[in-house]
Amino acid sequence: MFDAAVTPAVDEDEAALATPFVKCLVRLIRAQDANGAWEGKPDADLLRDFIISRDQRRAMPIIGDPDPDVLWRLDKFYAAVGLAIEERCGLMASPMMEISHEGFGRVLLTAGRLVVLSRTVRDVHRFGFETLWKLAAAGTKLAGDAIAAIEAYPDVARA
Amino acid sequence: MFDAAVTPAVDEDEAALATPFVKCLVRLIRAQDANGAWEGKPDADLLRDFIISRDQRRAMPIIGDPDPDVLWRLDKFYAAVGLAIEERCGLMASPMMEISHEGFGRVLLTAGRLVVLSRTVRDVHRFGFETLWKLAAAGTKLAGDAIAAIEAYPDVARA
Numbered sequence: 001m002f003d004a005a006v007t008p009a010v011d012e013d014e015a016a017l018a019t020p021f022v023k024c025l026v027r028l029i030r031a032q033d034a035n036g037a038w039e040g041k042p043d044a045d046l047l048r049d050f051i052i053s054r055d056q057r058r059a060m061p062i063i064g065d066p067d068p069d070v071l072w073r074l075d076k077f078y079a080a081v082g083l084a085i086e087e088r089c090g091l092m093a094s095p096m097m098e099i100s101h102e103g104f105g106r107v108l109l110t111a112g113r114l115v116v117l118s119r120t121v122r123d124v125h126r127f128g129f130e131t132l133w134k135l136a137a138a139g140t141k142l143a144g145d146a147i148a149a150i151e152a153y154p155d156v157a158r159a
Numbered sequence: 160m161f162d163a164a165v166t167p168a169v170d171e172d173e174a175a176l177a178t179p180f181v182k183c184l185v186r187l188i189r190a191q192d193a194n195g196a197w198e199g200k201p202d203a204d205l206l207r208d209f210i211i212s213r214d215q216r217r218a219m220p221i222i223g224d225p226d227p228d229v230l231w232r233l234d235k236f237y238a239a240v241g242l243a244i245e246e247r248c249g250l251m252a253s254p255m256m257e258i259s260h261e262g263f264g265r266v267l268l269t270a271g272r273l274v275v276l277s278r279t280v281r282d283v284h285r286f287g288f289e290t291l292w293k294l295a296a297a298g299t300k301l302a303g304d305a306i307a308a309i310e311a312y313p314d315v316a317r318a
Contacts, residue, residue: 096255096257096265096267097257098255098256098257106255108255108267108269110267110269110274110277112274113273113274113277113308113312113315114272114273114274114315115269115271115272115273115274118269118272149272153272153312153315153318156272156273156312156315159312
């Protein structure tokens with residue numbers, strides 16, 4: 001099956017890196033770099049482990065326990081969604097994750113008394129995106145959905 | 160300091176066991192008894208580990224990592240709050256816990272898009288109540304607060 005996304009254009013990567021969501025994600029990752037070891041690294045390098053090509057995914061076991069690195073990336077991904085929400089509407093959206101050791105679970109983002117995002121996650125050991133652009137699109141969509149919920153129930157989100 | 164609760168009357172225990180919240184808690188605990196080992200045990204015995212007297216608490220270390228048993232009791236306690244909410248208003252309130260290995264964390268109960276209960280928990284290794292009555296009162300109060308939130312935002316709780 002041919003898919004243009006398998007060989008992403010460089011300018012698509014550039015566009016992805018310029019999205020507010022990916023900027024939030026990069027900011028969160030760089031915030032962990034207490035010793036400046038990643039200072040010279042471009043953003044795309046910091047996000048490299050978020051990208052899993054089709055072939056890489058195919059080579060992974062169907063069932064597997066997530067390792068701490070992939071749980072860290074999942075955590076940063078949803079924290080970045082929360083940060084993107086905050087940038088757009090000023091309300092802090094705090095994430096909460098409950099993942100079993102088998103990589104199944106639930107992620108919640110709440111603002112005030114409102115659940116702005118609720119996702120069941122599975123196969124966490126294979127968490128990743130085919131391209132930077134797909135990573136950007138997924139995070140941007142989640143933040144957008146959350147903003148729509150906040151706009152639907154503004155008083156609850158501020159309660 | 161003298162406190163009547165240090166020597167609880169038996170009828171106070173009886174009253175506690177008759178509250179809807181404690182009945183929910185007992186039901187959840189008995190549901191785990193797949194082999195019927197606890198069938199002959201009275202309810203008060205099943206709840207014994209939830210009760211920590213002042214002297215017992217004083218003997219516990221201030222800082223400590225919660226063991227699986229106390230995490231299990233914390234889980235059952237909040238699940239019982241969720242069940243008591245469901246009994247009273249027909250909406251399922253699902254609990255979510257995020258507890259660090261040091262025993263600090265957060266518990267959320269959500270119904271639909273509404274956060275019906277949000278609690279920061281700490282010192283989980285010392286989780287317990289002085290008397291059965293205090294256990295009943297704590298759970299009943301949490302369920303009552305959650306019901307009040309649902310009544311304040313009924314459409315969000317059903318969203």
